[in-house]
Amino acid sequence: MTHRFQAVVVGMGPAGMAAAIELGRAGIRTALIDQASSPGGQVYRQPSAGFRVPPGLARPRHATGKRLIREIGPFGRSISLLNGALVWGAFGPGVLSVQHDGGNLDLSYEKLIVCEGAQERVIPFPGWTLPGVFSIGAMQKMTSTQGIVPQGRVLLAGSGPLLVGTGAALARAGARLAGWYEAVPFAGWASLGLAMPRWPRLITESLAYLKELFVRGVKLRFGWGLKRIYGNKCVEAATIVRLDGGGAPIAGSEKQVPVDAAGIGFGLQPSVRLARLVGCRTEYDWKRRCFTPVTDAWGQSSLPGVYLAGDGAGVGGADWSEVQGRLAGLHAAWSLNRIDCRLFDESSRKWTRARRRLEAYLVRYHNIFTPRDGHYRVTTPETVVCRCEGVCAGELVKRMRAGERDLTALKPTRLGMGPCQGRGCEGIAAELMRLEGVPGECLKPLNLRPPLVPMPLSAFGRKAKEGCPAK
Ligand SMILES: Cc1cc2nc3c(=O)[nH]c(=O)nc-3n(C[C@H](O)[C@H](O)[C@H](O)COP(=O)(O)OP(=O)(O)OC[C@H]3O[C@@H](n4cnc5c(N)ncnc54)[C@H](O)[C@@H]3O)c2cc1C
16 A cells, blocks of 8 residues: 655655655645654764663754754644654655565655765775774764763774764763874864854864863874774774875875774765665766765755755755755745745745855865875775675776776676675775776766665565554
């Protein structure tokens, strides 16, 4: 049976909640769904059930998340909340296949707003797949939603606000930080702060975290990166290296640091998997070095009736995501004729202004934190790129040098053929291809097939309980 809605919003982060609020306010019958067990998305996620998170460790922005959740409340008659619901397929126009409660259900929509968030960007180097190496976001999530702290000496390396926020959270949680290494030189960080007459929250928070790390005596290094991690069965030591202006390691500057765990990451890139599965067009973005969906100012994608909002439409942080969600929700409500032109203009003006202000800062932000070509010099031919299938950089580059110009055509190496379908390796392989001289406009993402993530076979044989989405 298909459950019919006028609008379906995927993702309960700031973008999805904001979009649903605007749809609900207009009285539109909306399903707001998320695979997570509670609303909030990445940034406002509440501490996990069954875990004790000491006070002071939970993310500082929970209050904003709670405000958005409360705002949905009055529109409960219009909005059906469905947590623990994973969208895994889209087999026809206007219908999503959703796994929920161990079974399967179809949701149909006139308007779809996809707010699937961001995923982390990792630049691989020898040793990055050893047990004890985490992505920065995973470390942060473990600490702030489950109160779990990595044991022993912890090293953090990479770039961006998530690196400094995670450092502060770990330090507060009592982790032994063996060093914090930011690839961007200090001048880059300082220019971001100094250039803004009114700092967005992300900057004020990041500067406060930096100060906290400094006060706690953590060794802070700007313009440094990780070159290699050693260990027999798990992390034992790391080589750090000074980087030049283009991000490349400076020979002779290497230092060995004994460590037991490492957090790595070069910020975020849009998660565009569901958008692509539905059929929205993505393009390689030269400035941000990642695949980004094509949208207009209201979040309308290349597919009529489908909107993309939040980090999934272009990484910009929580406040940006809320603004994008509001605008997409308002536009969808207007195009369903549930609000008139005057109300649409009045309601969207405030959010358009907010977007303009954030846009100015985001241009600088991406200029500073988008990885430089030199950062990829730590990726050696033996470095694993596709973790599911163990495909190394050398094998991929050999095929590229032999004339291969298409990521999907690299699949005979088994790139992207594992359970994650290229979620981790696609962006890395695209960058390797670009560095081999393939123009960005020629880069196309891997072909994607449902199911979006591995699912138990039993889920296909069973329908979800009747009436599930209309709780
Ligand atoms: C690991 C990680 C940690 C982060 N930590 C911080 C932080 O500490 N501070 C900070 O300011 N910013 C942080 N960010 C960035 C921040 O999450 C975003 O800027 C902001 O939350 C984006 O909001 P959003 O609504 O676009 O997406 P998100 O908040 O990411 O929400 C997207 C939601 O979509 C759901 N979803 C995705 N695909 C599907 C599907 N197929 N079916 C069902 N549901 C789906 C996800 O479960 C998720 O809840 C983090 C990002 C990541 C990836």
